[in-house]
Amino acid sequence: MIAVIGAGPAGLMAAETLAQAGEAVTVFDQMPSVGRKFLLAGRGGLNLTHSEILPNFLNRYGSDASPQLIDAVRAYPPERLRIWAEGLGQTLFVGSSGRVFPKAMKASPLLRAWLQRLATLGVTFRLRQRWLGFADDGALLFEGAEPLRAEGVVLALGGASWPKLGSDGHWTAVLAENGIPTTPLRPANAGLRIGWTEHFREKFAGTPLKSVAMRWQDRVSRGDGIISTYGMEGGLVYPLTSALHEATASGGKVEVAIDLRPELSEPALAEKLRQIRPRDSLSTGLKRCLALAPNAISLLREVSRDLPRDPGPLAHLIKHLPLTVTGTEGLGRAISTAGGVSWDEIDGRFMLKQLPGVFVAGEMLDWDAPTGGYLLQASFATGFAAGQGMLDWRKPG
Structure with missing residues (x-):
């Protein structure tokens, strides 16, 4: 029996890969049902992957991404994931941003069909099983259960975000007991803390700041942000989370710049501002000439109480609106x-070098990816890679 510990996308993909090759697979999870975080990801529309060409897609993982991660996504690319999902009866569509979604816009139909396929392949599930590590003879230890022998193990316990859904990061201590170091887990794709005034927070928390850009040093992100009670979240800020977390981790503050009209150059913006009529209030003029939303106009006033009417300085402020970030939301x-687990700790088959027969997949590995389909894609791809690695390791001879 092969044990897969963790019933998220990476673990279930590893289980399917192994079961399709004829292996007897049991999936263990500490929660009473499977795929809880996967279902949460589908609440706002399950963004499975992205439709952009593969070279651009791979670049989204950053210049410091492990070659092994890139190879895993290349071996199980977006097109293959789309074919897989359609094979489960899920009609997909590409949104205006290039993101790929199921027509149902949620995860539950896909998960139900997937579990039915796994059952047909003979995969069994043992839930409410919290993994505690290994016995001296290598048997698996679960809370309140007898030690269990497995011919191979895939660890896919996730990271440490949304711990109430099962990914609580307890495995870092378990691996440490077995001499396997891990890099401290840190938030990725998390909101930024910004000290709004009470007036701005009460009036605009929960509203979208649409089609803007955020810049910090040489990093630029473009998209929609959501103003929150504590600061800002959404696709605009997530690509910068890891870098800003490191920059503010010791209690420091950093300044980012918001570009409220990234599609216009500063001179072009100043020219539009010259069309504001003398009799118009500045708010009316910004709305009429630039189509700025009320929350964007108020954000300008949040930073500069006395907005300049001179088109030049005002254009510069709109293109370089400074915001002070004091930290990121927690895990x-x-x-x-x-x-998590460093790539140096695993071999080319995704097997831990110090624990032969134990493979790792998903967010347990030390990688980062923006939202937009890249996160789920790599979870599926590393699950497939770990399953294939297990099959290769188990080949006779």
């Missing part, structure tokens, strides 16, 4: 986590 509220 419990992050969409995903970075850190």
